[in-house]
Amino acid sequence: MNYSELAEAVKNGDNILAVSLAQDLLQSGATIEVIIENGLTDPLNELSSKCTTDDFSLFEIMMAGRAMMDVMELINKELLEENCISHKGKIILGTIKGDIHDLGKHIVNIIFTLSGFKVIDLGKDIEPKKFINAAQEHKTPFICISSLLTPTAIYAREIKDIAKKQNLNDIIVLAGGVGFEHASKEYLQVDYVAKNVFDGLEYILSIVEGKRDG
Amino acid sequence: MDNFRRLLAMPQVMGYASILCNESIIKYSTDAQTMYRCQMEALNYYKYDAVYPACDHLVQAQSLGSKLEFNESVGYPYLSKNALENVHEWERLKTLDGPLAGRVPVILEACYQLRKNLDQEVLVIPKIVGPFTLAGQLIELREIFECILLKDLNKLQQFLEYLTDCIIAYGDALIKSGADVIVIYDPLVTPDIVPADIFYLLEFENLKKICTVLRSKGCKGIWIQFPTREKYFPVFNNLQPDFLSVDEVTKIEDNLSDSSTLLVGNIPPFSFVEGSSATIEKLSFDFLESSKNKSKIILGGSCEIPLESKSENILALVNFAKSYKMVKSDE
Helix, strand or coil: CCHHHHHHHHHCCCHHHHHHHHHHHHHCCCCHHHHHHHHHHHHHHHHHHHHHCCCCCHHHHHHHHHHHHHHHHHHCHHHHHHHHHHHCCEEEEEEECCCCCCHHHHHHHHHHHHCCCEEEECCCCECHHHHHHHHHHCCCCEEEEECCCHHHHHHHHHHHHHHHHCCCCCCEEEEECCCCCCCCHHHHCCCEECCCHHHHHHHHHHHHCCCCCC | CCCCCCCEECCECCCHHHHHCCCCHHHHHHCHHHHHHHHHHHHHHHCCCEECCCCCCCHHHHHCCCEEECCCCCCCCEEEECCCCCHHHHHHHHHCCCCCCCCHHHHHHHHHHHHHHCCCCCEECCEEECHHHHHHHHCCHHHHHHHHHCCCHHHHHHHHHHHHHHHHHHHHHHHHCCCCEEEEECHHHCCCCCCHHHHHHHCHHHHHHHHHHHHHCCCCEEEEECCCCHHHHHHHHHHCCCEEECCCHHHHHHHCCCCCCEEEEEECHHHHHHCCHHHHHHHHHHHHHHCCCHHHEEEEECCECCCCCCHHHHHHHHHHHHHCCCCHHHC
């Protein structure tokens, strides 16, 4: 079984080849778990390690992420759903009010979904209150806000305040994107400022897995 | 523009000038007289070496048809609707008002007033965005990426070439209005967003054309501003900017073939918000110390001074520059 070819196709963002290779693997009897482990997790980890050395671009992540999503779709939509909902938890995601850019958010959606989270994407230009409402509705503490624009920080700062006023003290707000990445968590009044999508993922995972206090 | 003996300070005080003057940021961004007055007052207060008839980075996108939201509580105007749904309809832009519409006359008038009323020692520096960044303000960046992913490059390249001509038309108007130096800001082609090969394929030649044509039209200085990663060193050598915003000075100095380029940097913008005067002084000192050729350094932020900055931090930067003693070997 040639999993390395699949991993290579995913890394290169060649979604058509990746789907075709995954199809071949399925037909030759490979199990879904092994395809995910060897064909998708490896390239995901490689992207993650590239992120830590700044040797990556949003474009490359989007390409690889899309190929991964296409393969996942082929494998089994239901399996993906089950894994997301029951294994890791839910994430409320959106671009904060004042910004209509959604590329970064789109990439966060892909990577978090592939990592086993159910992502509730609220869209772009989202009012702070809507993040809190969605967190309550979906019964999750995790809110991820993205922005390309620094001035939107004023809205980022509102989220925890709104949560506190409603006695929602377990809400965890993670900020990311070019507009926020150089700000401190104190300035944005959030719990964490992610350097990139994988840094944010690691933070959320560390809480989910109980390694860090929320 | 080289051979100066004192250390210049050129923090990019743009909309922050309106905060200093207790003026509405929206009025500053839409009214030439207000922009002019605020820039003059900020100059008189800080006594730095350049003024910036500039505000948000969406002036060009708005002139070409993108819709903006003007909300005082947010700060600068921000994008509310892209002009285009996809790259294939880019030619529709030709039927709209064109590159000198919208708030462009505001910038041109402020630029003209500043140049007319200031000593030649103070540079008047407006800012333009590069073609790829402008494209990303006219259309969802995802749509542009889709074109690249599908190798549907023909239309995209035509679109970018059209935007290059629009930028040149705007740049030319700025030069005629008295701009000494023009900053070309191109944040969407940084290595964080697109790989270097895409930059070279889609943006480099257009940037080169902009620099060449604007120089031929009388622009005294081109200032390139995007992160100075190693992959881009050949670009800087090729474009030969007169000013270059730098993140880290040592590597640039070792790799820059054009020794006349002035290096502007590098106080991280959020230091002006969260730091103290002492922080700014230390960052300035460290930056200067890391340079091998201090006569080529201009002190400033690595980007625009944020609207939430503390005024005393800008003052600290300028005062540091004024008190910094250039030793003879540096001059």
